[in-house]
Amino acid sequence: MLEAWYLELGEGAADIPEERIREIREEIFQKLPGNSGGKFPAGILLAAAAIAVIMVSLILEVVFHRRDLVVQHVTHDIPPGGNRAVLTLSNGQKIDLTHASNGSIAVQQGTRVLKNRAGLLVYDDSVGPEAKAQAGENTVTTPVGGSWQLNLPDGTRVWLNNSSSLTYPSHFRGQPDRMVTLAGEAYFEVAKDKRHPFIVKSGGQEVKVLGTHFDVNAFANEHVVRTTLLEGLVTVSAADKKLTQKLFPGNQSLLQGGSLKLTRANLEQVVAWKNGYFRFDNTPIEQVMRELARWYDIDVRFDGTLPTEKLNGRISRSKNISKVLSALEATKTVHFKMEGRRVTVMK
Known part of the structure; x- marks a missing residue:
């Protein structure tokens, strides 16, 4: 009924007076199964709460598209962020990925670093003259208002949110695990490798996986480190290894102070920034x-x-x-x- 009402009114829904919204809500309540016209049963109240949230969300989206500017004292507008990041190589060289040309941008320890046509940072782990060289550390850093995507040398795909950095080896050859360090937020689609666990260190915790999709939110000013699993299985441990939680799809761990809690996640909200x-x-x-x-x-x-x-x-x-x-x-x-x-x- 709510969808029919919304589609019938279209964009005009944003201008409906609160009085009329209350009337419509009452009409919906009266027609819900099990309502005898007296006090609302618990189930009806839950339905009412859900309807109220949906209506506010729908109105917010409609208003976003059609309302004129009402913010006070705007002298100039501020555009959104975009694809901006800097790659720091193991030798200290910094490469502005935003302005770097497509194609090969560096070669180190037998691994070629490329920026493809889609702007994705890719590592070609080809065996060159330096194949046996020890891996060096690379870091991709996004500024405030920046984000970037990259493929790690093992094929793991990473979406890096703004104000974040990811540090990882230039190759994983000869290493017992695939360890990276995150500050800020990133979404990972980990390439499967049962013999070499993928480990993310961030915000006083470690996330250990073999191959899965998950998001880690470890911004310093959020005070809570959130790890959310979308696919597969991960183990989250506090840095001292005294606290450990196993996550299944839809789970989110919350690390704050001396506690590591488990809860259900709103997956759409978690990956909204990525989308x-x-x-x-x-x-x-x-x-x-x-x-x-x-x-x-x-x-x-x-x-x-x-x-x-x-x-x-x-x-x-x-x-x-x-x-x-x-x-x-x-x-x-x-x-x-x-x-x-x-x-x-x-x-």
């Missing part, structure tokens, strides 16, 4: 603004008491920041003032 959008699921405004700050390179300030309402919805990461802030303002839970690259959050 090109922000996804909020009962997300506090402070967390929302940290995500925006890392992508748009803005200075966020808070004026007065923070809103207690949580935000839900999905917004493209390819839009200028004014569009994103306008969509958030349309929820009527928060307001913004822009002055250059400073964004002030007001209730």
Whole structure:
């Protein structure tokens, strides 16, 4: 019924008064099975909560596409981030991947480093004159507002989020495992190799896998290290190895202080950044603004008491920041003032 209502009204749904929305909600409640017209049973209340969240999310997306700018004092807009990263080779040489030409960009320890036509950083682990040379460390670093994709020498594919860095060997030949170090956030599709476990060290923990798809969020300013499994099986351990959790698909581990907890994850929200959008699921405004700050390179300030309402919805990461802030303002839970690259959050 909700979908039919939304499709019938189309973009005009964003302009429906709250009074009418309440009437529609009551009509839906009255027609739900098991409702006798008295107090709502627990199941109906749960359904009501779900409907309310869906309606707010739908309205947020519609408003995002059609509302005019309502953010105060905008003198200039801020564009979104993009593909920007720097590769640091084992000899200390730095290569700006954004402006590097396609093709071979370096050769080290018998391994060729290439930037393909799609902009993907690829390692050709061909056996050259230096095949027996000890592997050196390479690091890909993304700035605020930057992201990059790369294929490691073993074929593992990595999506590196903004404000992040990944350090790894120039080749894995002759090593008992495939160990990399992450700061920030990355999504991994690990090439299968039963004899050589793939290990990610990040934020005071280790994730050990043989071949799987997972996301690690270890931003320093988030205070919680989140590891989310989408496919396969992984083991997450605190750095001292005293705490260990085994993750199955859909699980997320939370490492904070001296505890390592396990919970169910909203997979769409976890990989939203990789797929090109922000996804909020009962997300506090402070967390929302940290995500925006890392992508748009803005200075966020808070004026007065923070809103207690949580935000839900999905917004493209390819839009200028004014569009994103306008969509958030349309929820009527928060307001913004822009002055250059400073964004002030007001209730």
